[in-house]
Amino acid sequence: MAAGSSTRSAQDQLRRDERAAILRRRRRAGLGNAQARQLPTVGLALSGGGVRSATFGLGLLRGLAEQRLLARVDYLSTISGGGYVGAMLGRLVSVLGLEQAQQLLAAGRSDMLDWLRSNGRYLTPAGARDVGILIVSYLRAFLAVHIEAFFALALVALAVTLPHLLQDGLRLLDATAWEGWPSPWFALALLWSAAALPCLLVAYWAAPETRSPDAGGRHLYPGDIFLLAGLLVLALVLTWNAGLAGLLQAWRRAEPALPLLVLALWSAAVGHAGAMAYLAHSHLREPRQLTVARLRSRLTYGLRNALLWALLLAGAGALDWASWTLLLLLTSSAPPDWVWGGLGLGSALLLVLRALAPVLAQLATQAQARHTLALGPQLLNLGGHLGGLVLLLAWLVAVQWWVFDTTQLPALRGFAAWMRWAALALLALLWWLTTARLPQAANASSLAGFYQARLVRAWLAVGNRRRGICTPFTPADMRRRNVTEVVPGDDVELMQHRPEAEGGALHLIGSCLNQTRDDASGLFNADRKGQLAIASARALEIGPEVVRWEQGDEAQPQGRAAGTLGGWVAVSGAAAAPGAGAYTSRGWALVMFLLGIRLGRWIAAPLPVDLPTFKDWLWRRAPKPLMLWSEARATFFGMARPWWYLSDGGHFDNTGVYALIKRECDFIILSDASADPDYRFADIENLVRKARIDLDAEIEFYARQEAARFLSLAGDGLTVLSPDELADNSTRRGV
Secondary structure, eight states, rough: OOOTTTSSSSOOOOHHHHHHHHHHHHTTTTTTTHHHSSSSSSSEEEOOOHHHHHHHHHHHHHHHHHOOOOGGEEEEEEEHHHHHHHHHHHHHHHOHHHHHHHHHHSSOHHHHHHHHHTTTTTOOSSHHHHHHHHHHHHHHHHHHHHHHHHHHHHHHHHHHHHHHHOOOOOSSTTTGGGGSSSHHHHHHHHHHEEEEEEHHHHEEEEEEEEOOOOOOOOOOHHHHHHHHHHHHHHHHHHHHHHHHHHHHHHHHOOOOHHHHHHHHHHHHHHHHHHHHHHHHHHTTTTTTTHHHHHHHHHHHHHHHHHHHHHHHHHHHHHHHHHHHHHHHHHHHHSOHOOOOOHHHHHHHHHHHHHHHHHHHHHHHHHEEEEEEEOOHHHHHHHHHHHHHHHHHHHHHHHHHHHHHSSSGGGTTTTTTTTHHHHHHHHHHHHHHHTTTTTTTHHTTSSSSOOOOOHHHTTTTGOOOOGGGSSSSOOOTTGGGGGSSOTTTTTBBBGGGGGGGGGOOOOOEEEEEBBBBBBTTTOOOSOOSSSSEEEOOOOOEEETTEEEEOOGGGGGHHHHHOOOBBHHHHHTOOOOSSOOOOOGHHHHHHHHHHHHHHOOOOOEEEEOOOOOOOHHHHHHHOHHHHHHHHHHHTTTTBBSSEEEEEEEEEGGGSSSHHHHHHHHSSSEEEOOOOOOOOTTHHHHHHHHHHHHHHHOOOOOOOOOOHHHHHHHOOOSSSOOOOOOHHOOOOOOOOOO
């Protein structure tokens, strides 16, 4: 964090700098010094909503420009689609100055408006050539994701096939006796359960809460000693009677009952003895109640992890059995019709799901905003989990075929199964060793770059002098009028985006820093699952934290480089992403990830992160797989990791007003142009709730008569309606 003065926080220093910039802006806009200091602070918020909100925002800005009122706007806060037109306005003001930019916007006809009418929907491909570019870009992102998924799932598949490989080479078990078991993983799950669960359960029961809390009392009780003695005697008798060799032989012959019983007894005895020793040893350091509470907490988490591992082993067995059965069906001389029919149906469903993904994303968002349990989003969440499972099963079938089935590829018959297994393992290992340390590959494999490039050329290029859109046109500019051409100057560094220097408003760009896990406990974050990240030319603001941008070599090691205006506007509109703030679910994240629809962006953490040694080493050595794993599992830790995941600002606040309330603007204008056909005002409701909780600000609504008395103009120039009356859009018009 940038260091301020010894008595001023970074947040206060940022506000001070912004107020100074506003005073300079007002003077630049033609206001006198006294008037510049006395006027109230005005903020304009352009909400999210894609091209719809950008178009509506453009109309609002043109109306303000006609009345020469843009000079009164001090802050411009934008989210998603509002950022398209907000950034365009900032570029215009920076190039032309506020006065000329207002004239250009107010004009009924101009090259700028013609450009926007022709290319404003450039984000939505149309025409064979444009659709072809989209298809190529999508296939590139899809292929990149599934190459990563293959090498990740190949490791899982290799681990699943490893017991068969060991048995094939070492003959540790009687194959005939174990033939009735679907998979050796089920036996391993039982073995693990017998070794771990009794120990943790008995240790928990051996530390009761009802004992005396005093620190000086007895800490060994006869009942505990008798129970421990009984467990040890029973375990010793059964072990002596059967013999260690006999127990191993019974396990080899697929007779697991007695070995599992003996193992469970020894596990229980170890757990009981361990709990007694821990309580007896800790009584000198702390009160018994605290010791018991700490031990029980650790044992509970240990039991949870042990059960999870048991379920994972059983799941590996189910996948092993299912993949082998499916492989036998596929390689049989007459496979059932449903096998290939199912594959065809699955491919068709994949194409349909890809086509409907944007619509389903909008439905999921609307259902969450309305606090309803819509069937569509729930089915989508379930479908994501099933899709991930099917993909894992498919790659597992392929690995089973590669390692154990040589009938289809005669060239492989000369290589033993372990050699084929080792070759695939070596290939996966080489891939991870050569690519794991490339963090930017996570962004490069997404559609974020494609989205940003088109957004920049469609909207921000308006302020590029080389295009000749906002400046006098010359014949040399004709080639640059092609929206598909990349022209220098279409985008600018965020630190250079200062329209206030020419009389414009300070631009605040909102995005969402995703956080689905608590950074301290690691538990699921069930509330917002994200924080608002406010980017401007001066700093990045997240909650109370303020990060000052830096330039040159000093910026890169700490992640303090601001990036480009287009990059921040693009991430502010990254609605289709695995991380979606409050709307995030694991199934939805899997759908977005596996379909390659990833518009979110990872940025290097500009603040220091305190991690345990191993996690810190892992994030430094293998950031790319950890990023992709986070996206696939919808597991984001906010600011508690060296890389942060950002998505659409509407995932936190779609209005853009939150940032203006935080700056205590005296007068705020909101352009709410999100999808709200039923006039539910879900975004306003979300704003009211978060402003009350976070900023201690109450938002109240005037009744129609009261609002008309305070806000209406003389005559019929303005009609003020209440939120309820706005829904009656067939007989009433107003704001």
